[in-house]
Amino acid sequence: MTKTPSKTPLAxxxxxxxxxxxxxxxxxxxxxxxxxxxxxxxxxxxxLIAVWLVDRMRAGR
Structure with missing residues (x-):
């Protein structure tokens, strides 16, 4: 069973x-x-930009 990435963005x-x-x-x-x-x-x-970049990498976009 694969784990899907969280769709909840970081703030x-x-x-x-x-x-x-x-x-x-x-x-x-x-x-x-x-x-x-x-x-x-x-x-x-x-x-704020660092959190945004981490969130983008985490979501795989």
């Missing part, structure tokens, strides 16, 4: 939201909230 939105929140708080601690937001956005987008 990376949580990683994006979390990195934005962490980035803002780190930015506030350093006195640069906007810079922290931008860095958090970049890290979050990188994680």
């Amino acid at each position: 990376g939105g949580f990683l994006l939201a979390l990195s934005l929140i962490i980035g803002v708080f780190v930015g506030i601690a350093r006195g640069e909230a906007s810079f922290g937001f931008i860095i958090g956005l970049g890290v979050g987008l990188a994680l």
